Amino acid sequence: MINTNKLFHMLYQKTRHMTKEVNEYLQKHELYSSQWSILYCLKSHGPMTQSEIWRYLNVEAPTVTRTLLKLEERDLVKRTPGSDKRERLVSLTEKAIELLPLVEQDVRDFEQNMVASLTDEEQELLYNLLKKLGPN
Numbered sequence: 001m002i003n004t005n006k007l008f009h010m011l012y013q014k015t016r017h018m019t020k021e022v023n024e025y026l027q028k029h030e031l032y033s034s035q036w037s038i039l040y041c042l043k044s045h046g047p048m049t050q051s052e053i054w055r056y057l058n059v060e061a062p063t064v065t066r067t068l069l070k071l072e073e074r075d076l077v078k079r080t081p082g083s084d085k086r087e088r089l090v091s092l093t094e095k096a097i098e099l100l101p102l103v104e105q106d107v108r109d110f111e112q113n114m115v116a117s118l119t120d121e122e123q124e125l126l127y128n129l130l131k132k133l134g135p136n
Helices: 003-027 033-045 050-059 061-073 093-116 119-134
Strands: 077-079 090-092
Touching: 003 033, 003 093, 033 050, 033 061, 033 093, 050 061, 050 090, 050 119, 061 077, 061 119, 090 093
Parallel strands: none
Antiparallel strands: 077 090
């Protein structure tokens, strides 16, 4: 049985490396991985409330708020009143919708470089193993 400290240390190291690398791919779009995560989330799920975003991404609310401010300043997201006074609905702007295909291609290039040494079967196995980690 492998030492779980060794396993998780490797996982943390790989995660930090991937974040650093994807940030380099995103740099030409003046984006960071945290911003890309929100844009991808909105593209995949449509308009969401801020609380839905931070719950889905499993990050702190203030972090999402700061990131949304930066995306809003770049006219990539807009926030509109939700179903009650406190709720804000976040959606992509036309500018974001136009930019996303270019960003997605660069992210795909990054991802292909990351998995280049894995077979299709190994990629599927990795995906299924990661799904099993932690509480379901």
